[in-house]
Amino acid sequence: MAVYTDVSAEELTAFLARYEIGELLSYKGIAEGVENSNYLVHTSRGAYILTLYEKRVDSDDLPFFLGLMEHLAAQGLNCPQPVKDRNGEALGLVAGRPAAIVTFLDGMWIRRPSVWHCAALGEALAKLHLSGLDFPMRRANALSVQGWRPLYQRAEGRGDSLRPGLCGKIGEELARLEADWPSGLPQGVIHADLFPDNVFFLGNRLSGIIDFYFACTDTLAYDVAVCLNAWCFESDHSFNVTKGRALLQGYAKVRALSAAEQAALPILSRGAALRFLLTRLVDWLNVPPGALVKPKDPLEYYRKLRFHQSVGDVGAYGLAA
């Protein structure tokens, strides 16, 4: 839940006067996204999302994010489309923050995805990867393997308060992943945070993908590994291989995973689990007093990591190895 920066009606009216999107009728801060402030805006022309980029987002990255959404929308992907003002600018300033207006997407995110949802997600992820191939901008993944040791160092010594021995286990895994992290796999634009709350469904179709603020240029199969973690575990922490198979087969309908990518899936999945374990752990250990966002449970991802450590090959995820 996230509305960090309040916006006055006068300020928003003045800002919207630069756009051709009609008269402002209402705006409500919404509990969506944890990094930025988001408002659902109604104008005489329809609904829009106003995002104010907060401190955790580097404003130098905003042209990449906005350019990517524009590129993907032009390729027919259902994602929010940045609205440009009369000068052709997609990025402005509201309440002292960089801000953008994007189109509103109908649809609901699914709290407990079914096998069918996992299949649709896999297909959409592959479409996103193909649509991004000719996107000309690049952005390094600050939260890939090179970024994990600095996170680990911020949690070291304190992480054991959550679970005795946790930091030692993370340290061992980190060393292993740093040594063995795959290179040379197909690269491109990845979403990097495609959790269920970033994917909308409407009736019997996937209606949209949102929140591109972790998107970057990285190993495509790593994005698949993030989704295996985020979509295919049950609430009792068990991996649902039927969902894994549906996700991977949905993906393969649009883009085939090479043998090398398939072989790398277990280690990529370990890396994805470690990435969310580390960021959640750092957030958990650094909740500011009066925080408006509840930190997510880091140990959920420790359990997922241990599952992936037990995996021999891609067969454990539901693909014929």
Add this chain to the structure above:
Amino acid sequence: MAVYTDVSAEELTAFLARYEIGELLSYKGIAEGVENSNYLVHTSRGAYILTLYEKRVDSDDLPFFLGLMEHLAAQGLNCPQPVKDRNGEALGLVAGRPAAIVTFLDGMWIRRPSVWHCAALGEALAKLHLSGLDFPMRRANALSVQGWRPLYQRAEGRGDSLRPGLCGKIGEELARLEADWPSGLPQGVIHADLFPDNVFFLGNRLSGIIDFYFACTDTLAYDVAVCLNAWCFESDHSFNVTKGRALLQGYAKVRALSAAEQAALPILSRGAALRFLLTRLVDWLNVPPGALVKPKDPLEYYRKLRFHQSVGDVGAYGLAA
């Protein structure tokens, strides 16, 4: 900011099937109201607000609140109108909570009300009071003078942590108000919480009043006193007599304040200040760990109380005494 209870798409779809308001297209938790969970719902017919009533609201009071909104809307007041399901019921159950769908009101609340806004608010408040006169249901004001001592006792001994001597000052004021609280003034339905965030403006008109969940049957002029507190002080804590005059004259255009009501305004304003001082103080001293709502500053209302203590007569609020 308030979304205490999450609702799944499946659950909401099933709930909305009881209504004739079209197909569900999206729903977003919104940062509005602090007592309940609110969602802005888009359907193929338009926008609605779904409210889930949380523990702080007594479900026995819900028929009063919903009946009142329906009554006021029928009288032409712009307020949310409860939507009834096919069985004529306005109250249902979502995610284990009592829940209602109400119509969506366009408009924005004003962070820094001007003299003009105060005049419009005064007029709307008087219209609300007149419209409520023939509302047949009654609800006692649990947060009037009889309710203040129990609140005081919850804060006693700890309130001085905010400001040395605070509890003693509150105790003195409480004893004075208990002894001198006026009776026999005109009664009726009051909103009792008509702060700027509960009043919407659109262009050059007041477009709506929301959040009737403190509404009750009480002294009408006490509602005026609540508004003097909530609308007419500047951010430097000074009382703006021009705004006070505008509010009172706006009110008088629709409903005249009797001489007795005018004479009682200073003590009613002290009571209103004490009421918000006490509830804020109790909230401040009882912030649960991991709270998602930031408590409001109690001392803002201590400063307002001290202003009202200095007031001789209604002339200090801008009316010719």
